[in-house]
């Protein structure tokens with residue numbers, strides 16, 4: 001067993017605090033990782049506050065993990081000790097169904113295993129995430145962090161990066177396409193950077209006027225304050241694709257009418273239920289479409305990391321101590337993050 005220090009939630013209402021756990025001893029296909037950095041995703045907060053349903057406590061959140069390989073099992077082919085690696089939102093899947101066969105493990109028909117909040121097949125115990133000093137993961141769910149990337153700024157790519165990259169690729173963002181990104185948080189700021197790097201025209205929709213300059217610096221060609229009805233009206237019928245990263249219930253009709261004919265609104269934000277429904281009319285009058293997208297599979301996540309390395313892209317981060325996590329959650333709820341908190345894991349034990 002691998003003794004591991006972590007920060008865990010003990011119930012839905014109390015602050016997170018230190019907790020000791022044990023990782024499984026590495027099996028023949030496992031990679032043992034010393035965690036260096038872990039990003040703080042809004043999903044961590046939804047999860048530990050039971051906003052997505054009841055979970056098992058204690059619960060260690062964190063699925064934007066970068067660390068170094070410490071040891072590998074006898075059958076591990078792709079990794080050696082000392083390498084810089086990443087682990088995202090998944091640590092297992094059936095490897096057998098049509099989705100897994102296509103490298104779309106996030107849509108595993110038997111249910112993929114989340115990095116936290118799932119059940120570890122090897123032990124039958126709850127999976128525990130990356131706000132921790134070590135993790136043991138099957139090599140098929142471990143990513144290579146490309147040479148030269150800042151490990152702290154790379155961590156958010158493992159969730160915020162792939163969650164925006166995948167729909168941008170699926171709906172073919174690129175030159176000649178007009179893409180809207182709604183919300184400039186962790187996902188949104190990666191969406192702006194990635195859509196810009198793919199050559200699309202990017203419009204950022206925000207409720208926070210103070211983020212407009214940052215949005216342009218990150219790659220937005222235009223910024224619209226979504227509470228300004230006249231500004232919203234001026235860009236109606238103009239976009240091919242919208243990625244909605246909003247973490248709370250909001251008006252979808254206003255977004256749908258921003259789409260051109262045949263445009264698609266892709267929901268990424270995991271707003272708790274209930275969520276207000278849409279009218280039928282934006283679909284009927286513009287042959288518009290509503291879709292959703294969940295993180296990304298392992299092959300596409302590696303492709304995204306390589307794309308980011310080639311384009312010099314990483315996350316804009318605020319590095320925090322583990323003991324700052326509760327303040328970070330409160331700031332995230334106020335949309336006050338520039339633009340991803342990342343925990344320096346060395347502070348868990350110091």
Ligand code: NAP
Nearest residue numbers: 042043183184185186187206207208247248269270294295
């Ligand atoms: P975040 O950093 O907190 O960003 C969310 C942004 O949404 C905020 O910065 C804010 O941007 C905007 N926003 C917040 N409340 C709003 C409201 N009531 N009305 C309108 N806009 C609002 O969160 P995140 O980590 O990027 O995650 C965003 C959501 O995606 C979360 O629900 C998360 O669970 C989910 N998620 C989904 C996937 C997936 O696979 N689909 C993966 C990861 C995360 P402005 O200040 O610019 O308005």
Ligand code: ZN
Nearest residue numbers: 041043159160
């Ligand atoms: Zn996430």
